[in-house]
Amino acid sequence: MDIIPALKTLTTKFFLIIMETQKMEIGILDADIKHCNDLCSLVKGLNSPAIPIYTLENLSKYLKKNIRKAIILNIDTPGLGNKDIKNLS
Numbered sequence: 001m002d003i004i005p006a007l008k009t010l011t012t013k014f015f016l017i018i019m020e021t022q023k024m025e026i027g028i029l030d031a032d033i034k035h036c037n038d039l040c041s042l043v044k045g046l047n048s049p050a051i052p053i054y055t056l057e058n059l060s061k062y063l064k065k066n067i068r069k070a071i072i073l074n075i076d077t078p079g080l081g082n083k084d085i086k087n088l089s
Helices: 003-022 033-045 056-065 082-087
Strands: 025-029 050-053 069-073
Touching: 025 033, 025 056, 033 050, 050 056, 056 069
Parallel strands: 025 050, 025 069
Antiparallel strands: none
């Protein structure tokens, strides 16, 4: 059994369960505007609000003003490093 497809399926199912039960706003960080907007469209198609976030500065503002949220990060976003991810918690 190939673990990667199984993990992707499990992750997708978990994500969908969370979205169905919580209906929380999902912030999506990606410096690539087209990728970010495409993912926002996908999330909105699942009936959950999605907010595009294009910069780390905007992510910081978003985290301060929104209490009930989830974040999807593109780890290839320029300027996003381990320290930034660690500081999110």
